[in-house]
Amino acid sequence: MAIEITGRHIDISDAVKSYAENKALELDHNFPRLENIHVIMDVEKFRHHAEVVVQGAHLRVEAKETTDAMYASIDAAFEKAERQIRRLRSKIQDQHRNRPSLPEIEQAIQGPPDNLDETE
Secondary structure, eight states, rough: EEEEEEESEEEEEEHHHHHHHHHHHHHHHTTTTTEEEEEEEEEEEEEEEEEEEEEEETEEEEEEESSSSSSHHHHHHHHHHHHHHHHHHHHHHHHHHSOOHHHHHHHHOOOOOOSSOHHH
């Protein structure tokens, strides 16, 4: 899995970079099929923006957050991304849970089995 950390109009300190990497690794640990996590940080006056873009197989999630502190923005953006991934995963699992199994489909097509051994 690739982790990219980018700063727009700012130089990112090593402490902030390692903090964002640790958050990305936690997200990867919880959802192992992720392919790419891109963290984009920006500062405008007193507003600190953090954007997290997560890509996986058939999955793309974007989460943005703005606060007064960069660490808080990173935390909130990763929480939003995790919530979105959980929602998508549960939606997919619910769709598969409600799907009938192959033996149920075959039985519905053929009808109930006829018992030829029983005598009346």
